[in-house]
Amino acid sequence: MSPMSMTIGSAQPALAVEGLTVHGPRGGRTVPIVDDIALRIAPGEAVAVVGESGSGKSVTARAVIGLLPPGLRGDGSVRVGGTSLADLSAQQLRDLRGSRMAMVMQDPFTTLNPLHRVRDIICATLRDAGGRRLSRANRRQEAVRRLAEVGIVDPAVADAYPFELSGGMRQRVGIAAAIAEEPLLLIADEPTTALDVTTQAEILALLNRLRTSRQMALLLITHDLRVAASVCDRVYVMYAGQVLEELSASRLLREARHPYTAKLTTADPPLDRRVETLPSIGGSVPSTGSRPIGCRFEPRCSWSTSACATHAIELTEFEPGHRVRCTRAGERLDLAHAEDLVAAPPVRPASGEAIIRVIKASRRYGHKLAVNAVDLEVFAGESVGIVGESGSGKTSIARMMIGLEPVTSGSVEVAGVDLAASKITRADWRRVRSTVQMAFQDPSSTLNPARSVGGTVREVLRASDVADPRARAEELLEMVGLDAAYARRRPRQLSGGERQRVAIARALARDPRVLLCDEVVSALDLSVQAHVLNLLNSLRRSLGISLVFITHDLAVVRQIADRVYVMKSGHVIEHGATEDVLTNPQHPYTRSLIDSVPGFVV
Structure with a gap:
């Protein structure tokens, strides 16, 4: 070494x-x-x-x-x-x-065992001086002390079960136990x-x-x-089972020498500006057992030579503290950087009649008011972002806009149909379904594992009385960047990005005017995320559809949304043109969200 x-x-x-x-x-x-x-x-x-x-x-x-x-x-x-x-x-x-x-x-x-209280989870392996398990009182006392170390100062948390805690608190408890x-x-x-x-x-x-x-x-x-x-302090970059580059973290985003690392850095969407197209890496990581005999990144690399395909490449020292598995690491390759990306053209203000209009809408779950008197509009051809922390109400408002959650008070109008009305006819529901469709965060939970990809899309097309469902299904798959041969595959045979594309194709099968995307890229790798964001922007231009994009990632919303609504505790606390809100936030909460992005300061 x-x-x-x-x-x-x-x-x-x-x-x-x-x-x-x-x-x-x-x-x-x-x-x-x-x-x-x-x-x-x-x-x-x-x-x-x-x-x-x-x-x-x-x-x-x-x-x-x-x-x-x-x-x-x-x-x-x-x-x-x-x-x-x-x-x-x-x-x-x-x-x-x-x-x-x-x-x-x-x-x-x-x-975290859901049957055990936090105090017992944290103190499960702790013993007293005699090697005996701590008493219940001592377990609680020790748990309270250790919870404080990870930033939880409420002693009552020690007596709670994991399911009673938020995601962030559960992660803190997991760290305290570890x-x-x-x-x-x-x-x-x-x-x-x-x-x-x-x-x-x-x-x-x-x-x-x-x-x-x-x-x-x-x-x-x-x-x-x-x-x-x-x-x-330092970073190891892995690809297809190998370390391709090792370097100091301070040099990762600007001074990477392996083409794969450089491609990853440009696929990461910038927060400070919107770009026309996010760079992505064509192809996918080769599966175990079918990796190239030479450089494993060679089939996806724009700078490969004939030797890269036939000879294994060693991880060698480029300079002290920086090792690279690439024969061209010392050359001045045309490696793009985030600041070299082409800026997107200015966004035109929305106009015309709103397709979706949310007026003082609220949603209550028992005693909890998850959405509180929210006003929101979606116009033809525009992309609207809704951002906020977990529990802010952004997913609830999205589900209200498609009729999956009832409106407690106020109104939600979709193509003129008020989803808060006491009686909605079948014709009204058909109008709503043909106006707005939804793509979810986890496509695996919505794709039938026993049904082929083509069958999943054709099922929606048959309900829409399409003349030739098979041909239209293949056309939709090609529209989202998948070959028609994918129609014969099952969801388990697809990557995460491919499953998300299928979910988008199925949502488009009803020819909606609005596509509602709920955290559709949050679980994807950077390059796959770039593919999906580019796809959505392309579909918006070619089909003239509107997007409603739910996310907690501000860099992602910068690349996809013309206007943005910032939610906190069920309220919209700031909204406006995405460029204005993220460049010059007016609300302290919005500024705190931006300040929380790693490596970025307003």
């Missing part, structure tokens, strides 16, 4: 990984999933592993902590604080997890992906504070380059 820029001196590294390879079954044979991974993290240092889905990030993290799924086998050397995992029995490895290393998952529901035994190494696997921007900022600040105060090493798995650059 080449010398790194970090200085460990005589101190023992918190994590030292050499030659880590993980094998798994594929098509009746055993193939490598990740190859020859080398990582090194000093106490108190934060290191990120970034890359698209299928790059091997999470498999690497699970191999490090000894939690590989059944059927996978890891080889190589993994040492935590000098202790080799290969030398440990199964029981010793279990003891090491928690005491020396711990892991925080993306969804804390997967690790560090209860003061581990040397904390692995955080996409810990902020499902969180809104302010909660994400709070969790990242918490992790940063904990690793500094405890001198705890942090291994952060993420696909968000802004997060990696703002929190970590």
Whole structure:
């Protein structure tokens, strides 16, 4: 392993990984999933592993902590604080997890037992001086103290169950439980992906504070380059089971030398301006067992040579602290940067009659007022963004606009039909359905796994009395960038981005005037996200449809929305042209949202 820029001196590294390879079954044979991974993290240092889905990030993290799924086998050397995992029995490895290393998952529901109270979850492994489990009173006292360390100062939380907490609080509880035994190494696997921007900022600040105060090493798995650059000291960029580049986090966004890293940085939408087209990477990460024999990124690379396709490329030192797996790393390639992107033309103000008009609309769930007297309009051909934290009411207002949630008071008019009326005829509902259709955050939850892609789209077309559903279904798939052959596939055979395209095609089958998108890119990789955003902007231009885009990502709303409504606690607290609101926010809350974006200051 080449010398790194970090200085460990005589101190023992918190994590030292050499030659880590993980094998798994594929098509009746055993193939490598990740190859020859080398990582090194000093106490108190934060290191990120970034890359698209299928790059091997999470498999690497699970191999490090000894939690590989059944059927996978890891080889190589993994040492935590000098202790080799290969030398440990199964029981010793279990003891090491928690005491020396711990892991925080993306969804804390997967690790927090819903039947146990928070105090018991946090103190599950803690023992008194005699090795006995803490008493109930001591568990509560200790839990309250540790909750305060992760920013939860309400002692009542110690007595709560996980389902009674918000997503951000559950993640804090997960962190408190993970560090209860003061581990040397904390692995955080996409810990902020499902969180809104302010909660994400709070969790990242918490992790940063904990690793500094405890001198705890942090291994952060993420696909968000802004997060990696703002929190970590160094970054490993993975692709198809290999590390393609290793560099300091401060150089990630501007000085990457591998074409893949550079492409990822430009696919990340800028917050400070709107661009005409977001760069994306054609193709997809090759699956395990079908990877190229040469450079694994070569089929998607604009700068590859014939040698790249036929010869394996070594990870070599470009300069101290910067290693690259590319034969052209030293050349001045035409690597685009975010500031080089072409600005989008000015947005024309909306005019004409509103297709959707929300007037003083409210939605109550029991005693909770989720939407409070909201006014909102959507005009023909425009794109409207609705942003806010979790619980702000943005999804509730979207579901009210399509008739999936009743209106408690006020009115929601869609193509002249008031969805708050006491009686709505079938003809009125048909008018609403032909006017607005919705694409959801998780297309897997809305696509029938037993039905082919073509069958899913044709089902909607038959209900619309289309003359030739098969031909029209193939036309819709091609419209969203999928070959007609996709009609024969099942949802399980598709990537996340492909499933989202199918969901959009199905929504377009009714020829709606408005497409309502609820967090449709929040779970996607940067390049796939860029594909979908470009697709939606293209469909809007070619079909003349309007978009209503629900998101918590301000950089995304900058690229897609002409006007934006900012929601907080059920209220619209600011609205206007997206350019004006994000460049010169008038409300302190809007400014706080912008300030919470990693690496960006108004």
